Amino acid sequence: LTAGRKQTELESLLGYFVNPLALRINVSGNPTFRELQSRVRSVVLDALAHEEVPFGEILRQIQFKQDPSRNPIFQIIFSQQPRLADIPPGWSLVTEEISNGGSKVDLVIVVDDRGEEISGPITYNPDLFQESTITRMVGHWETLLKAVCVNIDQPVARLPILTEAERNQILFEWNATHADYPNNICLHELIETQAEQTPDAEAVIYNEQRLTYRQLNARANQLAHRLRELGAGPEVLIGICMERSIEMVVALLGALKAGAAYLPLDPEYPKERLRIILDDSHPIVLLTQQRLLTQLLPCDLKVIALDSEWNQIASQSSSNPTRLAGPDNVAYAIYTSGSTGRPKGVLNIHRGIVNRLIWMQDAYSLTPDDRVLQKTPYSFDVSVWEFFWPLISGAALVIAKPGGHKDPDYLLALIQREKVTTTHFVPSMLQVFLEVDGREACHNLKRVICSGEALPYEVQKRFFARLQAELHNLYGPTEAAVDVTYWQCRPDSGDPIVPIGRPIANVQIYLHDENLQPVPIGVAGQLHIGGVALARGYLNRPELTAEKFIPDPFSAQPGRRLYKTWDLARYRADGNIEYLGRIDDQVKIRGFRIELGEIEAVLHEHPLVREARVVVHEDISGDRRLAAYIVCAEKADSGLQQLREYLSDKLPNYMVPAIIKLEKLPLTANGKLDRRALPPPELSKKQDTPVEETRDGSRDAVEQVLAEVWTEVLGIQEIGNYDNFFDLGGHSLTAIQVVARVKTRLGLQIKPRQLAFQTLAQLAAVCKEQLHPNEVS
Known part of the structure; x- marks a missing residue:
């Protein structure tokens, strides 16, 4: 601010002549403080040379568009009062600040240089700042100035701003998580101990099948002995390609008891993806089921169908095998999406998952009366605690049928029938489940655990309005034994962001920040994970492991590491953490972790594609969809259906995007993709479809109902009879909504899978056949 009194005749005139000078300071290149000081001086002097230009005239010249919610150009004012003349001896000067109760901008800082001290008021917008925040900022400023006094030639990004008290609180007090858990035990040994304590209690429930702890332990032992004959042992992978079943639980536990690690292979994955994983991981044997043998790729592996070949395995000893693996050996390997176009395998060790499960039992205390639902596909790490937490606690494990995790009506019936007390949902699936009729009857449900993606406040609010159960929000990547933070949601919370909480034990x-300096409370920073939970690293990817798992600069123990998550988060004043999003191109959609670069790499392998970019499109309801924008090769004359089929052969269903063909990708002035100029996915629905086929013409009653349902779920007004639901941006969860609404309006039970392979007209024909079977020739 300038006084605006350069003219002599204005010096003694009462009135407000202050003129603001907007300053733009260049801090690029991480200059030293001395260099930054020089830059600031140049900017200020240049601004003072034009101080008589009224601020309003500047706004007029640049044709600034007024925004009533904020001050134009700048939102922070810094004013240094002119230094007063010396005060005569015996006199003192006291400044009395008068507040008008508000601030015209977000933050006003006035400093008064009194020679031996600097003081002054700070006025702030209470909608943006709390008093404690301003107090911390003053402390940061003091810390910064003290550091500059010691060495003015430090790079700005390296200058500390945290006070010693705040630094100690953030780094150590909030990370004081030590718990004296067993540190020389493996996961399967916890289950063996439980089997000795409650041998006749129900351990596993699947449809009408039941296994006691004694029976489960015996079967897993028999399989383990057979696997050892085939070479199983520490650091050896056992491939498991199965549908959810009793055999799956036996296979997982048997692989661990053999001293090996299990490698889940989802039978719903495309064969090409399974081949890539098998070629990279080299398991010594593949455990499967008879009905899946014809779906498997030809390979040199020893293949065992547990269901049809069990009689041979049953001849093995049912006693616990001798110990081979230790706490630092691999327990399981899970493949996640990779930015290079190939999935990467994460190796998690016994020590990390044992710590995670013991913490979970300490935190939530399952009893023998509890029943935990297992419904997450076992190629995702949430399944690890679903399988094994109940089995180390004496509770019962209830297994959902294959595909059951996609059907909210089935899940509701299963929860009620089997008296499930604990279950997991990704937030997007929880949102669908909360719309199912009859959910209020889940009286036995005591706790729901959410993870996999950010939990929206509205879903939390709806949960407490419709279910009488606890809701817990957990966070963690595959690289750190499932979950590393926890938060119990509160029905009376009005916070717009649901926290992910604090770190779990150990x-x-x-x-x-980008220089590995801790950020203050309320400031966004990259989340790093340390402690016992960390995975060993990536299978056969030492360079990537070294890049993502870095030395821990805050630990006194040699060899300790941190995992760089590339997630953005910030501390609240109470020490709890809020998740803010991603730094890189990795996304989570409906709980699935997806590297956009992997989809782009697969697209670029196809001869039809010259350029491709994949983005996440979010509609007004908050639903997130993958969209691929492509520019076709010059001589490409085939349609997009071939490309869709190609992607389906290469990628899991949850990674197949809607495809939008463009003449060219829109770019910003600096050559980057202009995301705002990209058309939403639904605008591509008529591409590659003959004009005459997009006209609805006359529709019968069934076609009209289906079109209305698709419109409601997808938010698209124009639905053609030859449109495909998934091509319009539909996905697994919106397909579930369609199934539910068709059941309500037509009384028909269709399957989500039908939406993937049929047009609206084809689906309508199937529905009419169910409604009027005698009228169909």
């Missing part, structure tokens, strides 16, 4: 969480 885990540390750090929020850093």
Whole structure:
């Protein structure tokens, strides 16, 4: 601010002549403080040379569009009062600040240089700042100035701003998570101990099948002995390609008891993806089921169908095998999406998952009366605690049928029938489940655990309005034994962001800037994970492991590491953490972790594609969809259906995007993709479809109902009879909504899979056949 009194005749005139000078300071290149000081001086002097230009005239010249919610151009004012003349001896000067109760901008800082001290008021917008935040900012400023006094030639990004008290609180007090858990035990040994304590209690429930702890332990032992004959042992992978079943549980536990690690292979994955995983991981044997043998790729592996070949395995000893693996050996390997176009395998060790499960039992205390639902596909790490937490606690494991995790009506019936007390949902699936009729009858449901993606406040609010159960929000990547932070949601909370909470036992969480300096409370930083939960790294990817798992600069123990998550988060004043999003191109959609670069790499392998970019499109309801924008090769004359089929052969269903063909990708002035110029996925629905086929013409009653349902679920007004639901941007969860609404309006039970392979007209024909079977020739 300038006084605006350069003219002599204005010096003694009463009135407000202050003129604001907007300053733009260049801090690029990480200059030293001395260099930054020089830059600031140049900017200020240049601004003072034009101080008589009224601020309003500047706004007029640049044709600034007024926004009533904020001050134009700048939102922070810094004013340094002119230094007063010396005060005569015996006199003192006291400044009395008068507040008008508000601020015209977000933050006003006035400093008064009194020679031996600098003081002054700070006025702030209470909608944006709390008093404690301003107090911390003053402390940061003091810390910064003290550091500059010591060495003015430090790079700005390296200058500390945290006070010693705040630094100690963030780095150590909030990470004081030590718990004296067993540190020389393996996962399967916890289950063996439980089997000895409650041998006749129900351990596993699947449809009408039941296994006691004694029976489960015996069967897993028999399989383990057979696997050892085939070479199983520490650091050896056992491939498991099965549908959810009793055999799956026996296979997982048997692989661990053999001293090996299990490698889940989802039978719904495309064969090409399974081939890539098998070629990279080299398991010594593949455990499967008879009905899946024809779906498997030809390979040199020893293949065992547990269901049809069990009589041979049953001849093995049912006693616990001798110990081979230790706590630092691999327990399981899970493949996740990879940015290079190939999935990467994460190796998690016994020590990390044992710590995670013991913490979970300490935190939530399952009893023998509890029943935990297992419904997450076992190629995702949430399944690990679903399988094994109940089995180390004496509770019962209830297994959903194959595909059951996609059907909210089935899940509701299963929860009620089997008296399930604990279950997991990704937030997007929880939102669908909360719309199912009869959910209020889940009286036995005591706790729901959410993870896999950010939990929206509205879903939390709806949950407490419709279910009488606890809701817990957990966070963690595959690289850190499932979950590393926890938060119990509160029905009376009005916070717009649901926190992910604090670190679990024996885990540390750090929020850093790009120079690995801890960020203050309320400031966004990259989330790093330390402690016992960390995975060993990536299978056959030492360079990537070294890049993502870095030395821990805050630990006194040699060899300790941090995992760089590339997630953005910030501390609240109470020490709890809020998740803010991603730094890179990795996304989570409906709980699935997806590297956009992997989809782009697969697209570029196809001869039809010259350029491709994949983005996440979010509609007004918050639903997120993958969209691929492609520019076709010059001589490409085939349609997009071939490309869709190609992607379906290469990628899991949850990674197949809607495809939009463009003449060219829109770019910004600096050559980057202009995301705002990209058309939403639904605008591509008529591409590659003959004009005459897009006209609805006359529709019968069934076609009209289906079109209305698709419109409601997808938010698209124009639905053609030859449109495909998934091509319009539909996905597994919206397909579930369609199934539910068709059942309500037509009384018909269709399957989500039908929406993937049939047009609206074809689906209508199937529905009419169910409604009027005698009228169909």
